[in-house]
Amino acid sequence: MGILKTTGIIRHARKGQLQIQETILVIFIFIVLIMFGLIFFYKAQSTSIANDFKKFELDRVSVDFITLGDMPEFSCSKAGIRESCIDTSKLVVFSELINNKLYKNYYFDRWGYKNITIYTVYPGKNNIKCTTASADNCGVWDVYINKPSKITSKIIRDTPVSLYFPDKDQYAIGIMVVEAYNV
Amino acid sequence: MNKKGEGEQFNWIFVIIAGGIILGFFIMFTFKYIELQEKRQDVDTVRFFGGKVISASSKLQVGSGGAAVDSNEQEGLRFGYFVDLGYKCAGNESTLLINKGRTAWYKLDDEVVFMDDEIRVNALDLWILPWNFPFYVTNFIYLSDPRTNFYFVKDQSTKEFVDNLDISSAFKVEKVDQNILSIKQNSKVVYFLNKVPLRETIIKLKGNLTSANFVYINMQKKEAQFFEDGKWSEAVKFYISDDNNGHLLGAIFSNNADNFNCNVNRALDRTKTIANIYSRRADLLGQLDRRSECHYNEISRSLSKYASGELLLVDVIKNQNLAGAGCIWVF
Amino acid sequence: MFKKKSQIEMIGLVIVVIILAVGLLLYVRFAVFREETNTQDSSIELAYLTNLMSSIFNVKVCESSPIKFDEGIGVCFQDGQICGENACDYLKGQTKDILGKLNLKKYKNYSIWVTRGNENKTILAECKTGILTHTTIVMPDKSHYTAYFRVC
Numbered sequence: 202m203g204i205l206k207t208t209g210i211i212r213h214a215r216k217g218q219l220q221i222q223e224t225i226l227v228i229f230i231f232i233v234l235i236m237f238g239l240i241f242f243y244k245a246q247s248t249s250i251a252n253d254f255k256k257f258e259l260d261r262v263s264v265d266f267i268t269l270g271d272m273p274e275f276s277c278s279k280a281g282i283r284e285s286c287i288d289t290s291k292l293v294v295f296s297e298l299i300n301n302k303l304y305k306n307y308y309f310d311r312w313g314y315k316n317i318t319i320y321t322v323y324p325g326k327n328n329i330k331c332t333t334a335s336a337d338n339c340g341v342w343d344v345y346i347n348k349p350s351k352i353t354s355k356i357i358r359d360t361p362v363s364l365y366f367p368d369k370d371q372y373a374i375g376i377m378v379v380e381a382y383n384v
Numbered sequence: 385m386n387k388k389g390e391g392e393q394f395n396w397i398f399v400i401i402a403g404g405i406i407l408g409f410f411i412m413f414t415f416k417y418i419e420l421q422e423k424r425q426d427v428d429t430v431r432f433f434g435g436k437v438i439s440a441s442s443k444l445q446v447g448s449g450g451a452a453v454d455s456n457e458q459e460g461l462r463f464g465y466f467v468d469l470g471y472k473c474a475g476n477e478s479t480l481l482i483n484k485g486r487t488a489w490y491k492l493d494d495e496v497v498f499m500d501d502e503i504r505v506n507a508l509d510l511w512i513l514p515w516n517f518p519f520y521v522t523n524f525i526y527l528s529d530p531r532t533n534f535y536f537v538k539d540q541s542t543k544e545f546v547d548n549l550d551i552s553s554a555f556k557v558e559k560v561d562q563n564i565l566s567i568k569q570n571s572k573v574v575y576f577l578n579k580v581p582l583r584e585t586i587i588k589l590k591g592n593l594t595s596a597n598f599v600y601i602n603m604q605k606k607e608a609q610f611f612e613d614g615k616w617s618e619a620v621k622f623y624i625s626d627d628n629n630g631h632l633l634g635a636i637f638s639n640n641a642d643n644f645n646c647n648v649n650r651a652l653d654r655t656k657t658i659a660n661i662y663s664r665r666a667d668l669l670g671q672l673d674r675r676s677e678c679h680y681n682e683i684s685r686s687l688s689k690y691a692s693g694e695l696l697l698v699d700v701i702k703n704q705n706l707a708g709a710g711c712i713w714v715f
Numbered sequence: 716m717f718k719k720k721s722q723i724e725m726i727g728l729v730i731v732v733i734i735l736a737v738g739l740l741l742y743v744r745f746a747v748f749r750e751e752t753n754t755q756d757s758s759i760e761l762a763y764l765t766n767l768m769s770s771i772f773n774v775k776v777c778e779s780s781p782i783k784f785d786e787g788i789g790v791c792f793q794d795g796q797i798c799g800e801n802a803c804d805y806l807k808g809q810t811k812d813i814l815g816k817l818n819l820k821k822y823k824n825y826s827i828w829v830t831r832g833n834e835n836k837t838i839l840a841e842c843k844t845g846i847l848t849h850t851t852i853v854m855p856d857k858s859h860y861t862a863y864f865r866v867c
Contacts, residue, residue, distance in 0.1 A: 227728060232406055234732070238739050239413050245743065246420050253427045254488055260759065261435055265493070267762040271443045272494070273520050273658050279713045281705070283445055283520055285769035285850075290672070294664040307657070311493060323774070323816045337672060360763050361817060363770040367712045368672040372773040372783075374817060435758070 266379045277365045286363035292342040314382040317345040323374035354383045426488040434490030441512045442495040450513035452552035455530040462507040473646035498634035499527035511552045515630040518702035519715035524630045526637045531570040542576040571596045597639040608635035617641035625698045656691045663687035666714045678711035764848045768864040789854040822866040829862045842867035
């Protein structure tokens with residue numbers, strides 16, 4: 202009887218030990234799972250933050266192009282006071298100046314691979330390309346043309362712009378189309 | 385029996401080590417999480433500050449007096465938390481750094497920002513001034529810690545100039561004589577004197593103050609010097625015209641000779657590029673409008689020289705741009 | 716009996732772990748990968764709208780006695796006439812003509828109105844909500860008006 206009782210006690214003790222060990226194992230695995238989860242969470246957040254910043258820089262480029270007409274290279278001015286329009290004579294001059302290597306590099310550093318073209322749409326369309334010779338009767342300005350030979354993707358944005366013809370003191374409406382290329 | 389005791393000891397050692405590792409991991413994660421939130425805040429800061437404030441300010445059409453935003457006003461620039469702002473200008477590139485640029489930064493294109501190279505702020509005073517030299521080039525953006533007190537030190541020869549020097553009311557400015565100058569923490573002292581103050585004078589004045597900057601401006605030579613690393617820097621030349629002292633004000637808001645020099649050069653490079661465009665525009669206008677009284681060729685030549693570096697022609701060009709008898713304004 | 720008990724316990728454990736894993740995944744999906752509100756796009760939209768407004772407001776109307784559209788808005792506020800017509804009605808017609816020729820796919824409806832102090836005059840009212848921008852018009856007699864332009 203004594204032996205049986207001792208055996209029973211021993212069996213219960215072993216059972217208890219087993220239970221404890223099982224619990225410890227469960228908790229250990231649980232903690233390991235949480236650790237993996239936290240590491241994954243940290244990596245995901247870091248990537249998300251880096252992507253946020255990249256998106257911000259991309260959006261900034263878009264805003265800069267929509268407001269291209271505000272640059273002193275293009276904006277109208279009378280008596281030193283700026284107006285909200287694009288001076289077409291500056292467009293003609295710029296599109297010829299950009300062929301100079303020095304200026305081409307300067308603006309390439311700023312704009313990269315892009316095509317910027319302006320088309321008149323109001324009061325009427327005019328498909329003649331603008332140069333110094335045709336400046337008084339034209340309607341298309343190739344402001345900046347820099348298309349790479351290989352393109353992986355492109356984004357196109359357009360915006361209406363106010364065009365001013367200083368020789369006629371007239372305003373027109375144009376559409377500025379920007380094609381941005383990724384190489 | 386002895387082995388049983390040893391077994392128990394090993395058990396405890398195991399528990400302590402395992403527990404220590406697990407606890408250590410969670411503590412490390414806490415610090416990493418704080419770092420993560422700071423990075424996110426940096427991106428939010430650059431989105432707000434760079435994208436909305438700086439970018440918008442550079443394109444804003446403001447009058448000749450500029451536009452200022454006082455941090456104490458309702459629309460003032462307040463971050464809600466402290467941020468380390470830095471400004472770095474080298475070569476032809478300048479960048480605004482948020483918390484040393486670890487996660488986020490704002491690369492400036494045409495924007496010209498004059499500020500101290502490193503400030504820790506939770507708000508900013510901002511002043512935007514168009515820079516016409518003589519035509520519009522860009523908006524100069526002046527930034528300052530709202531806690532900064534500006535002291536303009538004058539003497540007999542510069543008294544009139546300093547008293548008439550217009551600074552936006554958003555900034556705290558005192559115009560004093562040298563002998564009554566007394567500064568406190570967060571001071572920017574700008575000397576408008578005939579001679580650069582002695583190094584010992586500045587060191588004595590600075591005393592134990594950790595946040596005090598000193599600038600010397602020589603109005604006759606149009607040069608600025610900055611007190612850095614215990615001595616005056618090399619003189620940096622700047623350009624002003626009769627009605628535009630953007631560079632001079634830039635010297636007041638800067639505390640670093642390299643940054644100031646870089647900003648001056650960036651502004652001048654832009655000016656020369658735009659001058660070239662105006663020169664060619666004047667030629668084109670001469671072809672479209674053949675009236676001899678309009679003198680487009682004359683201004684075109686002046687602008688061409690200006691574009692190649694003869695910056696002293698600024699006032700000449702300004703006077704030539706007087707559209708008379710219905711002529712077209714060159715700029 | 717003991718076997719069944721331990722099996723039941725194992726199942727319980729598995730269920731707990733599965734519930735935890737699902738909970739974690741849901742948290743990651745909604746807290747970590749949530750879609751951010753696109754604040755930058757509104758800057759682009761606003762810049763586009765400002766360009767459109769400037770383009771329309773700069774145009775000169777009425778060939779017989781040309782006047783800039785923005786000055787015409789001031790005339791409209793003063794109940795004046797352009798080209799022999801009520802200025803506000805004339806500008807409404809011109810706006811529709813201009814927008815028709817521009818043929819912008821982005822927006823279909825527009826509103827233009829002008830205010831000065833507490834008074835306002837409407838030129839075109841097709842939008843109640845949408846993106847709004849405004850500009851200050853300074854007339855030759857130095858009077859100021861605020862013109863609003865909304866698209867939807």
